Amino acid sequence: MHKVLFLVLIAATALTGCSTFSELSPKPPISSAEGTYIELKAGDNRFDLSAKNKYYIAFPGTDREGMALALKSDQFDVLRFYFTSRFDDGKGEIVKIKEMEAAPAGFRAWKFERSGQTHYWVIDSVTADLTLNLQYRYLPDWRFRFESTFAALEKDHQSAIANRLYVDSLGSKVNFQGFQFPTALAELEKFIGIQKQVQAGLTQLKSVIPVASQTSADPSFSSWNQLSSAVADELAFQNLYLKLLKAYRLESETRNNPAMLAGSIEVLSDLLGSLNRFPAGTQSEILKTFRPRVQSLTSWFDQRIRQKQDIKPFDENLASVESLYPLLSLTPAADFNQVVGFRNRFNQNTTQLSTLTSTLEKLSGEVSEYQGWPTSDFYQGLVRRLENLQSSLPRVQTSEYGTWSGTRAVSLLNGQIRSALDQYNKTLSQYRRAGAAAGTISQLKNENDFKSILSLLNRNKDLGFLLAQYRGLDEASVNAQRDSISANIRNHEFGAAENGLIELNRDTDYLDLKAILPYKSRTVRDLEQTLFQTVESLTDELVSGFMKENSQTVDAVDSLYTASVWEPVYTISYTTGNEGDLQKKNQAIRDRLTRLKTVTFPENAIDLIYRDFLSNPSANGVAKARAILAHGKMYKGTDQKIKTAIAEVDPMLAKRITKPTQYRKVFVTPVTSNQSGSNDYRFRMNLVMETDAAFPVWDINIKLPAELAKNASQESWFESITINGKPIKNEGRIVIEAPTAANDYTARITPIQTNKGKENILDVQFRHRSFKVHEISVMTQVPLIRKN
Numbered sequence: 001m002h003k004v005l006f007l008v009l010i011a012a013t014a015l016t017g018c019s020t021f022s023e024l025s026p027k028p029p030i031s032s033a034e035g036t037y038i039e040l041k042a043g044d045n046r047f048d049l050s051a052k053n054k055y056y057i058a059f060p061g062t063d064r065e066g067m068a069l070a071l072k073s074d075q076f077d078v079l080r081f082y083f084t085s086r087f088d089d090g091k092g093e094i095v096k097i098k099e100m101e102a103a104p105a106g107f108r109a110w111k112f113e114r115s116g117q118t119h120y121w122v123i124d125s126v127t128a129d130l131t132l133n134l135q136y137r138y139l140p141d142w143r144f145r146f147e148s149t150f151a152a153l154e155k156d157h158q159s160a161i162a163n164r165l166y167v168d169s170l171g172s173k174v175n176f177q178g179f180q181f182p183t184a185l186a187e188l189e190k191f192i193g194i195q196k197q198v199q200a201g202l203t204q205l206k207s208v209i210p211v212a213s214q215t216s217a218d219p220s221f222s223s224w225n226q227l228s229s230a231v232a233d234e235l236a237f238q239n240l241y242l243k244l245l246k247a248y249r250l251e252s253e254t255r256n257n258p259a260m261l262a263g264s265i266e267v268l269s270d271l272l273g274s275l276n277r278f279p280a281g282t283q284s285e286i287l288k289t290f291r292p293r294v295q296s297l298t299s300w301f302d303q304r305i306r307q308k309q310d311i312k313p314f315d316e317n318l319a320s321v322e323s324l325y326p327l328l329s330l331t332p333a334a335d336f337n338q339v340v341g342f343r344n345r346f347n348q349n350t351t352q353l354s355t356l357t358s359t360l361e362k363l364s365g366e367v368s369e370y371q372g373w374p375t376s377d378f379y380q381g382l383v384r385r386l387e388n389l390q391s392s393l394p395r396v397q398t399s400e401y402g403t404w405s406g407t408r409a410v411s412l413l414n415g416q417i418r419s420a421l422d423q424y425n426k427t428l429s430q431y432r433r434a435g436a437a438a439g440t441i442s443q444l445k446n447e448n449d450f451k452s453i454l455s456l457l458n459r460n461k462d463l464g465f466l467l468a469q470y471r472g473l474d475e476a477s478v479n480a481q482r483d484s485i486s487a488n489i490r491n492h493e494f495g496a497a498e499n500g501l502i503e504l505n506r507d508t509d510y511l512d513l514k515a516i517l518p519y520k521s522r523t524v525r526d527l528e529q530t531l532f533q534t535v536e537s538l539t540d541e542l543v544s545g546f547m548k549e550n551s552q553t554v555d556a557v558d559s560l561y562t563a564s565v566w567e568p569v570y571t572i573s574y575t576t577g578n579e580g581d582l583q584k585k586n587q588a589i590r591d592r593l594t595r596l597k598t599v600t601f602p603e604n605a606i607d608l609i610y611r612d613f614l615s616n617p618s619a620n621g622v623a624k625a626r627a628i629l630a631h632g633k634m635y636k637g638t639d640q641k642i643k644t645a646i647a648e649v650d651p652m653l654a655k656r657i658t659k660p661t662q663y664r665k666v667f668v669t670p671v672t673s674n675q676s677g678s679n680d681y682r683f684r685m686n687l688v689m690e691t692d693a694a695f696p697v698w699d700i701n702i703k704l705p706a707e708l709a710k711n712a713s714q715e716s717w718f719e720s721i722t723i724n725g726k727p728i729k730n731e732g733r734i735v736i737e738a739p740t741a742a743n744d745y746t747a748r749i750t751p752i753q754t755n756k757g758k759e760n761i762l763d764v765q766f767r768h769r770s771f772k773v774h775e776i777s778v779m780t781q782v783p784l785i786r787k788n
Helices: 002-016 141-159 165-169 181-206 219-253 258-263 265-273 280-295 297-307 318-327 334-369 376-387 399-404 408-446 450-458 464-469 473-490 494-506 513-550 579-615 621-634 640-649
Strands: 021-023 054-059 067-072 079-084 107-111 119-126 135-140 655-657 664-668 679-687 697-703 720-723 735-737 746-753 761-768 774-781
Touching (some): 067 141, 107 141, 135 141, 141 181, 141 219, 165 219, 165 280, 181 219, 219 258, 219 265, 219 280, 258 265, 258 297, 265 280, 265 318, 280 297, 280 318, 297 318, 297 334, 334 408, 334 464, 376 408, 399 408, 408 450, 450 473, 473 494, 473 513, 494 513, 513 579, 579 640, 621 640, 655 664, 655 774, 664 679
Parallel strands (some): 021 054, 655 679
Antiparallel strands (some): 054 119, 067 107, 079 119, 664 774, 679 761, 697 746, 697 774, 720 761
């Protein structure tokens, strides 16, 4: 029959002529309904394929979305094939549909691209002639993915099923005598690992099933539920079995090692905590095994107490052993209760000791870390916290420890409790004192009384922690004194400032004199310099203001030079440096004042007053001239211009005439001071004219203001005229010609003989009813030859 079908296929291929692919048309036709795998056959026979030909099968589309086609065969390795939604005898572009992932061996699957559209499974190569063994199935794509994974998970689950004999029949059919615990535990832990992986895989696999299909009616979900329950049950059993194996292994390994048993007591706790999950016979066997083992630990605990060499809390898993007694339905014996009592008392004291010491350390840390100066409230808070500990302080005990009262651990604990209680009482007392001191210091700080604060702290030097909190106090004390001294300097209270400097320099009341000394010394030096500079600058400032204010004063000028401003505002008498240097500095101020008084001030005043005088001699000229003379008496300078100005207004200084025929102006001031009547006037001339004559003779012309000469024809305008002290009279050869309007008020005296090469002082005195500066001009010339 196979040969007939094969011939039919060849004939069909031949009839198509140019066809490259032969269509395989299964009978019955392919059904697109969801179902199980259906074998593809032509009636009762399978398709025979030739290695020379190519084939395809058309799979009708389905109206449901998300459907897939699954194929099952053991011949995929000898076929080359693909799945596509469009096929034209291999012509045109071939768009292959990607296979679904995670398909088991012997299975292939593809998702339908469009519902209702025919898809094609195309075989474009057969490696050898064969009879096709192929089944197909239409199913939702999620179900294919589910079944592919589910099969593997189910297989893994079945591979890791544990033997339940020892859990169900311990004591009746089996026991652990000679049991190979390492092998059994390794296998069981491996099984648990596999079952956990299966359980995790099932959890993840559930998300593949659409929510609408997660009902008992869906075969996939039903299978998932059944396997999930089986895995959970198996895991619960295996964990129970694991507890049993671990406990009996521990029992086997610790028969001569109570320390190991006590150290691993949680293994027994795990087992006994699940005791009611075992069958009754197994429960009895477990109790029979572990009751004596737990009771035997009492003597070991006694030994551990006697061997204890520290004050750490007594543990040794005693609490865990204690918790086993109700699980084993045992009543603790008296000796075990004594061990528990020792543990409770010892551990309570160690805990209270630890709380006490840690509290003391914590409070000490808070004190050392406190920022700024502490307040009374800060220490009062610490005192309250210490007082709150009084009800829970550890106690020194001996007899209370019973048979263990003489052990090393008890002795050590009592010793440390005594030390801690001493420290507690000392700290409490010190914090109370510190609180009181801090309150007083806060008040003194508000008063800026740092010296009293230092004195208080130095009386409490045993409170080192308190002194450490006032780290900046020494500097603050120096700064407070510095600020006070600086304020006195700024307020020009130099005596108080200097006394403050002396006190600061001699001050030794500090918390750490050695540490503060360099800063204090620098501060003193800086203040010394500031004091001197301020004295110096204020002195200069006052003098400068005085000179500026009085440079044009013309009245009572003499009194200006007796003013206190010419003395330093303060003479500094104390220095931390060289006494000679201080004296030099003070002398420098006095020297500068002297120069200002004898040079700078008179120079400036004379210059200003003289220029004002020259601009209008008649405007208060007498006062200005006399002011210049008063300044001139004090002047020690060398400025020739200033000296000339003084000379020009001094009636007693002879004005030089060096060139004949040139008039020399002279400012004539009264030598008396009758401001409303007549005054005496005087001017002197030094006749030192250049001449070749051995015995020079001169005409002297004196040009007078009209107000002086207008009455000269009726009365003499002068009272005396002398030359080198000898009177000149209008008699003999000497002619004194009266000044008149006709001669421009010029009085001529001729002939006057002078001494060549010597000073020749012409002294003229007159009286006039005026009090002003008169401008007179004097000229000498060789005598003119006149007709009688």
